[in-house]
Amino acid sequence: MRQRIERLEQGSSRPRAVQPFGVDAIDRHLPGGGLAVGALHEVAGGGNGAIDGAAASLFAAGIAARSRGKVLWCVVRQDLFAPAIAQAGLQPDRVIYVETGDETSLLACFEEGLRHGGLGAVVGEVARLSMTASRRLQLAAESAGGLGIAIRRWRRQADAADFGQPTASVTRWRVTTLPSRPLPVPGVGRARWHLELIRCRAGESADFEVEACDAAGRIALAADVADRPAEAQTWWQSATA
Structure with missing residues (x-):
């Protein structure tokens, strides 16, 4: 028993592989400089509406798009729009869709996909996620080195409240849509999100104003934030501290 505990402790102390966002302002808040691989992460919309829920799915799709290999996406509802996640970099030929009858079956498929070990990422859409x-x-993600993303979707306010309960996820994110940046010509600018890192194991919480995933699955700091002069950034940080 002692030897087994020692092996587990040694395994947990090994540095994890990470998948950087490529945005220094975000990566420096994450241990290792990126999103941990071989771990479970949670993503939810900032509100109860469909728009924020879609933004959360696109954020997850961008993360999965930057992984290597096939992506297993587990759903209960039949409302995942493939062309939308393709615009976030996750092409249809990389996605294996699994539709289940209920969340119990979905969690079983989610776990089995993570234990498989040959997938780039495994995504599961769930309303509730117990400890x-x-x-x-x-544990399944750690054992096989997979990247797990739980998208929290709910139909009732009681399910939304469940998102505040503790889980074993390494990070927890909340995505809220913002107005697009105005263009100098008629048209719609790149979508923007208020991205909140509300939990990070061995790290700190933070929030960012970002531009939505591009065709390669990458986000970027919103232009008006990235281009802000250093003096203005210092003033804004002190004013909001």
């Missing part, structure tokens, strides 16, 4: 279920998913 027990999240621990199983986290």
Whole structure:
């Protein structure tokens, strides 16, 4: 038993591989400089509306798009719009869709996909995620080195409240849509999000104003934030501290 505990402790102390966002302002808040691979992460919309929920799915799609290999996407509802996630860099030929009848079956498929070990990422859309279920998913991700993303979707306010309960996820993100940046010509600018890192194991919480995923699955700091002079940034940070 002692030897087994020592092996587990040694395994947990090994540095994890990470997948950087490529945005220094975000990566420096994450241990290792990126999103941990071999771990479970949670993503949710900032509100109860469909627009924020779609933004959360696109954020997850961008993360999955930057992984290598096939992506297993597990759903209960039949409303995932493939052309939209393709615009976030996740092409249809990389996605294996699994439709289940209920969330219990979905969690079983989610866990099995993470244990498989040959996938770039495994995504599961769930309303509720208990500590027990999240621990199983986290252990499965650790054992096979997979990247797990739980998209929290809910139909009722009670389900939304469940998002505040603790889980074993390494990070927890919340995505809220913002107005697009005005263009000098008629048209719609690149979508923008208010991205909140509300939990990060061994790291700190933070929030960012970003431009939505491009065709390669990459986000970027919103232009009016990235281009802000250093003096203005210092003033804004002190004013909001």
